[in-house]
Amino acid sequence: MNLPAKLKYTNEHEWIKIDPEVSTDDQTVAIIGITDFAQQELGELVYVEVETVGEQLAKDEVFGTVEAVKTTSDLFMPVAGKVIAFNPELNEAEGDNPGMVNEEPYASGWIIKIALDNPADLEGLLSAEDYQAVIS
C-alpha cells in the first residue's frame, strides 16, 4: 500500500498537502485526493463529480462524489476552506478520465484544490503512520 510520508490523511481516506507552487503570502493552497487504499476499495471509478468550485466549505462538509462500478461515495473536506479548482483531468467536460484516480491517486489523480482557512488545521490530521493504523 502506497502511503507517502509527506501527506496528511483523514479517517475518510483522503489525503491533503500544501501546494507550494501556487501558495502566496495571502493564500495557502492545498491539494486533496483519495488514498491508494480508497481507490483500491472502490475499484474502477467511472465518474468524479465536484460541483462546489467557488464555495466556502466547513471541515467534514461534502465537496463531491465518486462513482465506482459498485458503489457511490461522498468526498469530505479534510479542513475548512474555499474550493478553487477541480482537476480538469477528471472533469467530464475536459479530460474525462476518472480512472486517473485509480492509476495515480497521489499525483495526476488529485481531485480538488482549496484555499485553506487556516493552514494550522492540517496539524490536526493523521500522519501516514496514523492512517496506516486506520486501514490495517
Added chain:
Amino acid sequence: MHVTALTSRHKALGAKMTPFAGFQMPLVYSTVSEEHQAVRNACGIFDVSHMGEFIIKGREALELVQLISSNDAATLDIGEAQYSCLPNHHGGIVDDLLIYRLDEDQCAEGEQSFMLVVNASNIEKDLQWLETHNRFDTRIINISDKTGLLAVQGPKAAEVLQPYIEMDLKDISYYTFRKTSVEGCDNVLLSATGYTGAGGFELYATSESIVKIWDALLDGQRADITPCGLGARDTLRLEMGYCLYGNDIDNETSPLEAGLGWITKLKKPVFHGREIFLKQKEEGVVKNLVGFVVKDRRVPRKGYRIMNGEDIDIGTVTSGTFSPTLEKPIGMGYVKRGYNKTGQEILISTGRKSLQATIVKTPFLK
C-alpha cells in the same frame, strides 16, 4: 464463512475477495470492465460454486416440481433445462432457479429425477420450502456442499472448452445439457446456460473435479480465457436485464410484475400462487419492473427513488451499474402501473439530486 474449492486459486491470482451469501467469493481479479469485456468479446471463467443444488428424485418427483415451480416442467425432456421461480402463497417469489431434467440411469423403475439450481443466499430457505410441500413419493437431496460450478462464458467459450471434451460442443444447444467427461473427470454436467447473455456453458461437478478443470483451463499461456469475479457477473447480467434475487425480485414481488410472465405458465392447473397470478393477469399488476438509462454519469443505486416529471414518487430502483458496453449508467426498478412505457422520462433521486433517465426496453444490449 464458507469457501469454495477454488478459494486458494482466487487468492493466488490476486482476486479481491468479498463475502457473498455466506461465502468468501472473488469480486474482481483485474478490473470489472476488463473482465466484462473478456466475456463479451472472448471467454471468461467464473467460480460460482456457491450456488445451491438439490436433487428431486422419486416416483412423484414431477408432481413436487410442478407444485412449487411457476414454469411447466412437464415440457422438459431428459437433457433439457428451464428457468423458473418458486412462488410463495401470497404471490411473491421464494427464489428463482434452473430446473434440469436428469437422466434416469440412477433411478428405480418409474422414478424421475430433477436438479434444482438455486441462489446461494436462499439454500436453507428453499430446502425448507421444498420439504414443507413434499407430500409426494419423492426425495429431496441437498448436494450443494459437494457440488462445484464453473461458468465458462463468451463467444469463444466453445472453442476454449472443446479441447478438453470428447463430444462436439455444437451438439449442445441452448438450455440443454449432457453428462460428459472433462479433462479426465467423469460425470461433469455440461450445460449450455449462463447469466451473462454472452453464450457459453456451465459445468457442474464435484469440488475435486472443479479444481482439476479450473487448473486445466487456466493452465499455460492461454490468453483467451479470463478469470472473472462477481463484479463482472453483475454488470453482465444487468446489461441483459436479468433479475437478481434480493434486488429485482424477492418475497414481495410477483413474477408478473418482474416481467417473468414467460416462466409463469397459467395453463398449468395447479401450482403455488396460480390464483393470484390469474387475477393479476386479468386486472393488471400494480407495478412493473423496467429498465432505464441515466443521462448523467451518475450511477443509480438500489433504493434510490424514482419520480415522474411532476416530482411525484412512482417507484424504487432495484439494481444499477455503469454499463461497460454502453458506457452509460443503467438500472432497473419498479414503477407504478401506467409509468412503464418505453421512452417515458423519469427522474432518479439520489437523495441530494435528481438524475434524468429514460425507460428503455430490456435487454439493454441488443
